[in-house]
Amino acid sequence: MSARPSNMRTPLGRVRGYGSAKSGTDDFIRQRLTAIANIPLTIGAVLIVTSVIGRNHAAVAQILGSTPVAIVMVLFIISVFYHMRIGMQAIIEDYVHEERAKYALLILNTFFTIAAGFSAIYAILKLSFGV
Amino acid sequence: MAEAKVPAERPLSPHLTIYRPMLSMMMSIVHRITGAALYIGTLLLVWWLLAAVSGPGAYAAFQSAAASFIGRIVLFGYTWALIHHMLGGLRYLIWDTGRGFGAAEREWLLRANLVGSILLTIILWVVGGYLMGGLR
Numbered sequence: 215m216s217a218r219p220s221n222m223r224t225p226l227g228r229v230r231g232y233g234s235a236k237s238g239t240d241d242f243i244r245q246r247l248t249a250i251a252n253i254p255l256t257i258g259a260v261l262i263v264t265s266v267i268g269r270n271h272a273a274v275a276q277i278l279g280s281t282p283v284a285i286v287m288v289l290f291i292i293s294v295f296y297h298m299r300i301g302m303q304a305i306i307e308d309y310v311h312e313e314r315a316k317y318a319l320l321i322l323n324t325f326f327t328i329a330a331g332f333s334a335i336y337a338i339l340k341l342s343f344g345v
Numbered sequence: 346m347a348e349a350k351v352p353a354e355r356p357l358s359p360h361l362t363i364y365r366p367m368l369s370m371m372m373s374i375v376h377r378i379t380g381a382a383l384y385i386g387t388l389l390l391v392w393w394l395l396a397a398v399s400g401p402g403a404y405a406a407f408q409s410a411a412a413s414f415i416g417r418i419v420l421f422g423y424t425w426a427l428i429h430h431m432l433g434g435l436r437y438l439i440w441d442t443g444r445g446f447g448a449a450e451r452e453w454l455l456r457a458n459l460v461g462s463i464l465l466t467i468i469l470w471v472v473g474g475y476l477m478g479g480l481r
Contacts, residue, residue: 246441249434256431264473267411267480271404275397291390298384305381330391337394 241300248297255290262286279341287338295331299323368455376433379426386423412480420480424469429462 262283266274277283302323310316364370396407410416436454439445445454474480 246438249438253431253435256427260427260469264469267473271397271401274404278394278397295387298380298387301380302384305377330387334387334391334394337391337398340398 241303245297245300248293248300251289251293252297255286255293258286259290275341278338279344281342284338284342288335291331291334291338295327295334299327302327369451372433372455372458376430376437379430379433382426383423383430386426389419389423408480417480421466421470425462425466428465428469429458432458432461432465 262277266277269277278287303320306316306319306323310319393407393411396403411420436445436458439454445451
């Protein structure tokens, strides 16, 4: 968004005829797809957390590693972390207009969600496989 | 008539300070804030899971932090943010279908979102705290 246009054509006129970028609605659709998935998965995860939070380590490790609980938790983490990466990207793009800062934050957003998400999945799988 | 024209002082698009606060607008802002808070809050989830996998010592450290006064306040706020964001998401999914935009329906949805999130948070903490043992 340059303040001084370098020619007389409007932004719309410049892009007209090139066709769509083909991927403009990907994030929009995936945000809603993961939002729908998040509803049952969050209810499941909240029930799991609420029912184990007061127990001792051995019980928590055993319950988190049990097959149905581990599957719900892993699906929950995939859907939630995908959803929140899209959400944070929208926030960054809305408020950070300086190009270098914006791309730095967008990269950090991807790194954080992947690192945190895979750490959580690793922990659950390790409890589940008992290694 | 020869001098270059100074660009006219055009009005900028109105920003937050121009509008009278409305429930739909405040709830939209809160939806984004709770989303950002939940994003940061996933660190607690990751800490909990890594503590569980690390062993009894690491888990005890997590438990004492979670059961502390500050820990309970953070977790209570986290619970509310999660439920509020989820009910808000349901509201947006309803609006995505094109329904619920009438003045009465819209206000009802917004109030149900706010009141529902507070009630469900309290219910969850009462059930979790008193019937299922809660934080120890």
